[in-house]
């Protein structure tokens with residue numbers, strides 16, 4: 262049974278948590294005032310949009326309660342890297358795995374060590390190259406445009422205005438000249454997301470390209486389809502520099518490994534002290550598809566067939582059974598590398614009550630179960646719901 266969190270306990274501030282803080286004294290129901298958006302999206306946590314993140318303060322609380330500096334923390338479903346980033350600022354070594362190549366790229370970029378002045382120089386230099394080309398029409402002398410243009414996939418031609426696609430392709434062609442190529446790919450991808458021919462109010466799940474002016478529910482006026490990418494490249498370049506600088510000021514000198522692998526079968530390079538993770542849930546999100554533009558532009562390998570619980574697999578009885586088996590396999594595999602007595606924190610909306618069985622089958626003893634209200638998601642999925650937090654110990 263989940264412990265109902267008493268309203269008498271004030272919301273827990275992560276920095277107040279110590280190993281002695283009792284589990285039932287944790288109140289994870291923060292209001293906007295307790296935990297404003299800028300805190301939830303601090304430094305690299307908002308380097309790129311990603312649907313299905315958990316909030317960094319949850320990770321921070323459980324790092325402080327159960328772990329110490331120097332431990333090794335693993336996230337088998339690392340997604341956009343929230344656990345990994347928090348581990349590096351806490352002082353723990355960390356390993357992540359994910360089946361989606363874009364998520365691996367994003368997690369690596371967020372947790373890398375940067376020479377801040379070189380990073381700043383490169384981010385501004387590539388931007389300047391694209392800007393100069395746009396101003397002076399230098400594209401054909403800098404690169405062989407037709408070659409790049411011909412390589413653009415059907416999807417890219419369909420979802421971008423010609424000028425926007427030219428700018429994105431030029432930026433992409435320049436990336437190999439620099440040291441921090443993965444970081445530049447993330448800036449490119451974030452800009453490409455904003456430069457798609459979508460309406461302003463449907464960036465998460467656009468159905469078809471918007472090529473004509475349209476009534477915009479977000480801005481309450483008629484808006485034009487996006488025609489360029491340069492303004493987004495500019496905006497996100499400056500934002501990225503600021504975020505990386507802020508992160509480097511708090512990142513500890515710890516080791517990070519992000520593996521592009523299936524959680525059910527991955528071999529970890531070392532033993533782990535604990536796990537903090539939020540697994541995919543049944544039939545909720547397609548993790549590859551949400552970054553389709555990035556896969557198309559960066560030519561990343563896709564493995565959606567191995568994605569557990571993908572939305573397109575549905576929520577039928579079969580899909581549920583398959584999900585349960587897959588999760589048992591993933592946590593069993595994780596347990597192989599976990600030191601005896603190691604703690605696993607799982608954050609998931611377990612609306613079908615599957616996780617007690619998953620824990621037992623994977624060989625874990627249940628230490629606790631908290632529930633928290635999630636009442637302010639951004640974007641179109643702005644509905645209140647509960648999230649479960651399970652604490653297991655390797656038995």
Ligand SMILES: C[S@@+](CC[C@H](N)C(=O)[O-])C[C@H]1O[C@@H](n2cnc3c(N)ncnc32)[C@H](O)[C@@H]1O
Pocket residue numbers: 311313314315316337338339340341342343344358359360361364522523524525538539540541542548549567568569570
């Ligand atoms: C809920 S998200 C994790 C989000 C993460 N906690 C964060 O804050 O960004 C679940 C992740 O599991 C990944 N995933 C799905 N099937 C997987 C598998 N078989 N092995 C490894 N990762 C998988 C998805 O690609 C997705 O990134």
